[in-house]
Amino acid sequence: MSDLYFASSNAHKFEEVQRILSNLGVNITLFKTTLEEIQSDSLSKIAERKAIDAYTKVQKPVIVEDDGLFIDSLDGFPGPYSSYIYDTIGNKGIIRLLENIESRDAKFVAIIAYCSGDNDVQLFESSIPGKISSSIEKGGWGYDPIFIPAGESKTYANVPNKDRLSHRASSLKKFSDWFMHKH
Amino acid sequence: MSDLYFASSNAHKFEEVQRILSNLGVNITLFKTTLEEIQSDSLSKIAERKAIDAYTKVQKPVIVEDDGLFIDSLDGFPGPYSSYIYDTIGNKGIIRLLENIESRDAKFVAIIAYCSGDNDVQLFESSIPGKISSSIEKGGWGYDPIFIPAGESKTYANVPNKDRLSHRASSLKKFSDWFMHKH
Numbered sequence: 001m002s003d004l005y006f007a008s009s010n011a012h013k014f015e016e017v018q019r020i021l022s023n024l025g026v027n028i029t030l031f032k033t034t035l036e037e038i039q040s041d042s043l044s045k046i047a048e049r050k051a052i053d054a055y056t057k058v059q060k061p062v063i064v065e066d067d068g069l070f071i072d073s074l075d076g077f078p079g080p081y082s083s084y085i086y087d088t089i090g091n092k093g094i095i096r097l098l099e100n101i102e103s104r105d106a107k108f109v110a111i112i113a114y115c116s117g118d119n120d121v122q123l124f125e126s127s128i129p130g131k132i133s134s135s136i137e138k139g140g141w142g143y144d145p146i147f148i149p150a151g152e153s154k155t156y157a158n159v160p161n162k163d164r165l166s167h168r169a170s171s172l173k174k175f176s177d178w179f180m181h182k183h
Numbered sequence: 184m185s186d187l188y189f190a191s192s193n194a195h196k197f198e199e200v201q202r203i204l205s206n207l208g209v210n211i212t213l214f215k216t217t218l219e220e221i222q223s224d225s226l227s228k229i230a231e232r233k234a235i236d237a238y239t240k241v242q243k244p245v246i247v248e249d250d251g252l253f254i255d256s257l258d259g260f261p262g263p264y265s266s267y268i269y270d271t272i273g274n275k276g277i278i279r280l281l282e283n284i285e286s287r288d289a290k291f292v293a294i295i296a297y298c299s300g301d302n303d304v305q306l307f308e309s310s311i312p313g314k315i316s317s318s319i320e321k322g323g324w325g326y327d328p329i330f331i332p333a334g335e336s337k338t339y340a341n342v343p344n345k346d347r348l349s350h351r352a353s354s355l356k357k358f359s360d361w362f363m364h365k366h
Contacts, residue, residue, distance in 0.1 A: 039220035075272075097272060097280065
């Protein structure tokens with residue numbers, strides 16, 4: 001199996017991606033780095049450019065992951081800026097923005113972008129519908145403690161076996177199907 | 184006087200910048216375009232890269248403006264993503280996030296970035312301290328109706344002669360002092 005790198009500055013994310021891909025028979029190595037991201041309303045564009053930036057740094061086949069929580073009644077907020085918004089107003093801020101708001105529909109979107117050469121990028125996207133909880137559950141990381149996937153009663157932070165249904169697992173499955181077939 | 188362009192997709196902003204610079208003896212022409220922006224916690228970096236992108240498009244001396252509202256108790260939010268966050272949760276969202284929060288200190292920061300050749304950028308920054316109002320005033324645009332500059336009783340939307348004290352006017356003054364001296 002050829003070398004495959006995962007470029008990220010987020011240790012939580014690497015752990016989760018590694019666990020999922022390893023179960024699918026794909027081994028990855030962390031390339032810890034801060035990647036350049038563009039501002040865009042499109043996660044795909046952000047992920048694509050990030051993958052190209054990652055490849056110029058790693059010079060080996062590499063994947064990056066980009067994801068975002070999109071809340072319907074907030075016009076998609078926090079969307080492509082989920083990470084910055086988590087670091088500033090956090091889950092507390094999201095819950096506050098939705099106080100007394102009935103429509104709590106949201107979706108979590110994940111994109112895996114694979115780059116193995118200059119400007120040659122493959123994208124694998126999945127999204128999972130759900131709802132924002134009324135309070136912050138204990139456990140988990142990121143927005144997990146406030147996102148209840150459709151058909152479940154608990155948030156990502158406490159749902160049994162998150163990988164079975166998560167947006168991240170689903171996009172990684174798409175990627176690994178393609179990647180295993182290719183190699 | 185040589186040609187000077189202002190690259191932006193925001194007509195409100197152009198109008199304000201043109202009015203201020205014209206009073207300072209500098210004429211600008213609008214180059215209406217959407218510029219590529221990077222994601223960064225640093226407004227300066229965003230403005231610098233935006234100016235370089237603008238120059239590659241305009242191929243003439245060009246300025247761009249980037250600004251952001253930084254709220255202390257929200258860890259600088261909405262900061263460098265002020266524009267996206269305004270378009271999604273808006274002033275209503277900001278007021279909601281600060282409900283029952285005593286500390287309402289904030290600052291408005293503006294950066295003018297001038298580029299007249301490849302990778303040659305000059306930055307002019309100003310910031311104005313103030314407070315977030317308890318409700319949204321009528322009038323103005325953007326975050327103006329919720330930002331009360333220090334020493335004033337009304338928001339930017341209704342303060343008499345905003346240009347006399349605004350962050351944008353102040354950074355433009357710095358730019359024009361330098362630009363007039365240079366030419």
